[in-house]
Amino acid sequence: MKKAMTYRDAGVDINKGNEAVDKIKPLVARTKRPEVLGGLGGFGGLFQVPKGYENPVLVSGTDGIGTKLKVAFMCGKHDTIGIDAVAMCVNDILVAGAEPLFFLDYVAVGQLDPDQLAEVVAGIAEGCVQAGCALIGGETAEMPGFYQAGEYDVAGFSVGIVEKEALLDGSAVKEGDLILGLPSTGLHSNGYSLARKIAFDRAGKTAEDYIDALGETLGEALLRPTRIYIKDVLPILKGQPGVIHAMAHITGGGLVENVPRVLPAGLSAEIKVDTWPRLPIFDWLAAEGQVPEDDMWRTFNMGIGLAVVVAAEEAAQVKADFDSRGVRYYEIGRVVAGDQSVVLV
Incomplete structure (x- = not known):
C-alpha cells in the first residue's frame, strides 16, 4: 500500500495560508478609503468611483x-x-495627472x-x-519547487482617476517650459542587475559591508525604498490645474529615455547635470564598475526620480507651492527645439 499524500506533503500548507491572511488583515485596514466596499477575503476587491467627477478617466499601472x-x-x-511595488505603479499613474485609488498585490513564494x-x-x-x-485585495x-527557499516575487496593479480635461499626455509642453x-532616494527599483554585478561580483562586497563613501552599509544603500511622489x-494638480504641462517618472532608461516620452515632435529637453547633487551610490557604482x-x-535615475515640466511664466507659483510644503526640488533644465531627445549639458 502506498502512503496517502496530502497537499501539505506536496509543499502547500493551507493552515499557514489562513494564518497569513489573519496577519495581513490589520495591515490592509490601515489603507482603507471611504470608497472601499466590503472587506478582505472576497473574490474581487470592490471600490466605488469617487463622487464629484464629471468626465472621469481611469488610469492603470502594473x-x-x-x-x-x-x-x-x-x-x-x-x-x-x-513600498517599491506600490511606488512603481502609482508614480506611473501620477504622471498622467491621476490620483491613485486602489492597489492589488501578487506575491508568489x-x-x-x-x-x-x-x-x-x-x-x-x-x-x-x-x-x-486603498489596498483592496491581492x-x-x-x-x-518554483522558487528557492526563502525567496519570493512581488508585483502589483493600481488604478487611478483623473478628469479627462486634466489628463496629462505631453501635448501641452512647449518650447521654453x-x-x-524631484530627487530620488537612490536607485529606486531600476538598474539592479548592473548594481548587484558591480557590488557583489566585481567589488566582492557583501550587503553587510560598511562603505565609507556611502556612510552606510551597502545593503542599506541598495535597499532604500522608492520614493512615492x-x-x-x-x-498642485488639484489646486493649480494646468500649470504642470507634463511629468516623467524616471525609471529604467533614466532621464535620457523617460523624459522624451512626454515631449511632442519638434522638441527636446536640455538637462543641466550639475544642478542637483549626485548621490554617493551612483559615484561608487560608476567607480567600482568603471561604467561608461x-x-x-x-541605466540609473542619477538622483532625479520625477521630472515636472511647467510653463516658465508659472514656474514661480509651482516652486512657491513646493517650498510652502517642504518639498525639495531642483530646476534641472528646459524644453528646447529638437528631435524628442534629451541633451545633457
Missing part, C-alpha cells in the same frame, strides 16, 4: 520590483520592499512563511498609505 528583491533576501529585510509574508504586506500597506490609495501563490526635478504633486557615463545615464 509593475514589479525586479532583482532588487535579491538584496532583500541578502539582508533578510522584507518590510520595505512592498516557494513555501509560505506567514511572518515573512506579513512583513512584505506591511511594506505594501505603508506604500499605499504614502500614496493615499493574491498569494504558493509554488513549491522649465523642467523641475503622490502627495508632493497632487496638491552614457551607461550610467541610461
Whole structure:
C-alpha cells in the first residue's frame, strides 16, 4: 500500500495560508478609503468611483520590483520592499495627472512563511498609505519547487482617476517650459542587475559591508525604498490645474529615455547635470564598475526620480507651492527645439 499524500506533503500548507491572511488583515485596514466596499477575503476587491467627477478617466499601472528583491533576501529585510511595488505603479499613474485609488498585490513564494509574508504586506500597506490609495485585495501563490527557499516575487496593479480635461499626455509642453526635478532616494527599483554585478561580483562586497563613501552599509544603500511622489504633486494638480504641462517618472532608461516620452515632435529637453547633487551610490557604482557615463545615464535615475515640466511664466507659483510644503526640488533644465531627445549639458 502506498502512503496517502496530502497537499501539505506536496509543499502547500493551507493552515499557514489562513494564518497569513489573519496577519495581513490589520495591515490592509490601515489603507482603507471611504470608497472601499466590503472587506478582505472576497473574490474581487470592490471600490466605488469617487463622487464629484464629471468626465472621469481611469488610469492603470502594473509593475514589479525586479532583482532588487535579491538584496532583500541578502539582508533578510522584507518590510520595505512592498513600498517599491506600490511606488512603481502609482508614480506611473501620477504622471498622467491621476490620483491613485486602489492597489492589488501578487506575491508568489516557494513555501509560505506567514511572518515573512506579513512583513512584505506591511511594506505594501505603508506604500499605499504614502500614496493615499486603498489596498483592496491581492493574491498569494504558493509554488513549491518554483522558487528557492526563502525567496519570493512581488508585483502589483493600481488604478487611478483623473478628469479627462486634466489628463496629462505631453501635448501641452512647449518650447521654453522649465523642467523641475524631484530627487530620488537612490536607485529606486531600476538598474539592479548592473548594481548587484558591480557590488557583489566585481567589488566582492557583501550587503553587510560598511562603505565609507556611502556612510552606510551597502545593503542599506541598495535597499532604500522608492520614493512615492503622490502627495508632493497632487496638491498642485488639484489646486493649480494646468500649470504642470507634463511629468516623467524616471525609471529604467533614466532621464535620457523617460523624459522624451512626454515631449511632442519638434522638441527636446536640455538637462543641466550639475544642478542637483549626485548621490554617493551612483559615484561608487560608476567607480567600482568603471561604467561608461552614457551607461550610467541610461541605466540609473542619477538622483532625479520625477521630472515636472511647467510653463516658465508659472514656474514661480509651482516652486512657491513646493517650498510652502517642504518639498525639495531642483530646476534641472528646459524644453528646447529638437528631435524628442534629451541633451545633457
